[in-house]
Amino acid sequence: MACQGDKLRKGSWQEEEDERLTASATLLGERKWDSIARLSGLMRSGKSCRMRWLNYLQPNLKRGHISAEEEQIIIQFHGQWGNKWARIARRLPGRTDNEIKNYWRTHMRKEIQTEEEGNFQPKVYSAKPELLYQNGDSTSAWKYSIRDYNSVDDNIGPAGSSLEHYELPSLTHMNSPYETRQYDWIPKLSNDQSQTEVHGEGNGLDWCFCDPAWNSEDSDISTLVSLGSLWDMN
DNA sequence: AATTACTCCAACCGCTATTAC
């Protein structure tokens, strides 16, 4: 039992600590982290327990690499909101803000840096849908296309291809299974689907759904869960 | 084989916002 004066542990978590924390959080609920830290007997701060649970132990966390679809969503929302990692994470079930933040720093920032080191050209993410998602390695397919079509002046793409902007129904990110699910549930959030509006340039990355009666930011996640789907990633 | 450079990600820190009293 941690008492006052005991030194709190820091650094990597041991398996036994994970087990204790999981048991305690399951039993006591995902609140009152200081109490959980105390009652579990872990020599950790509540803050540390919360962080470990949220980023590593809680159920429903997805493991493995960020998929092409997820990467696209990250880019899209980062463009809209900037470094609002937690907010972006809410759009990616199973991913944590920490994970997304790390991913952005290691993968995306590198690309931005490269651009800033001389070859900067404003990107117009107008990719051809059939290239953005195809059978096989969707990651490389997406990366290939997003780079090859990244600006109007960039002629790396297949010979004779012309750049186009696509209207919503053929948006590239709606072609993935992941986004298809998004597309499925968004209209369901409105009782009157005719009220659902689509805003944006239709260039694939700068758009939004707006329902006058629904504020996505404030809506309860259980609403989304009950609709089926996004959490069902397997 | 040894060393160095680089990448990735878990974990920490400081600050702000929210909640409870």
Added chain:
DNA sequence: AGTAATAGCGGTTGGAGTAAT
């Protein structure tokens, strides 16, 4: 309304693993 405790967020750091030399 004021204050303390707690939760949440975003930035940063440190270390393990891997690649390059």
